[in-house]
Amino acid sequence: MSEDKKEKRYQEKFKLKQLEMKEQNKKTLCIVNLVSTVITVALVIGTLVVLNKEPQVCEGYQLKVSLWLMLGMHATNILEQVCSMTGLDRICCGCICILAFFVYEVAVLVYM
Numbered sequence: 001m002s003e004d005k006k007e008k009r010y011q012e013k014f015k016l017k018q019l020e021m022k023e024q025n026k027k028t029l030c031i032v033n034l035v036s037t038v039i040t041v042a043l044v045i046g047t048l049v050v051l052n053k054e055p056q057v058c059e060g061y062q063l064k065v066s067l068w069l070m071l072g073m074h075a076t077n078i079l080e081q082v083c084s085m086t087g088l089d090r091i092c093c094g095c096i097c098i099l100a101f102f103v104y105e106v107a108v109l110v111y112m
Contacts, residue, residue: 030085037081044074069108076101 022029051067080101082088 033081033085037078037085040074040077040081044071044078047071047074066112069111073105073108076104 047067047070051064051071
């Protein structure tokens with residue numbers, strides 16, 4: 001067997017194992033994503049409350065920019081979780097998309 005065929009067969013086995021794992025743990029993954037989404041929505045609401053509560057406190061500081069970036073990060077996480085729950089992650093969230101979300105989140109965290 002050539003190296004190319006071995007690699008292809010290994011990739012097929014890996015994808016099959018991955019699908020089996022997802023099918024076996026479908027309910028657990030859905031519950032974890034749902035709980036995580038609810039927590040992230042609560043964080044979005046909390047961030048909006050802080051942004052709207054006392055705008056004069058944020059004057060002259062970069063806090064307001066950080067909070068808006070954090071709000072975007074939470075929105076990105078909600079989008080990822082909903083895609084994961086509905087199965088859209090296989091269609092619209094490829095490697096480039098996941099890497100872009102990751103880089104954005106790391107950039108926001110470093111900026112904060």
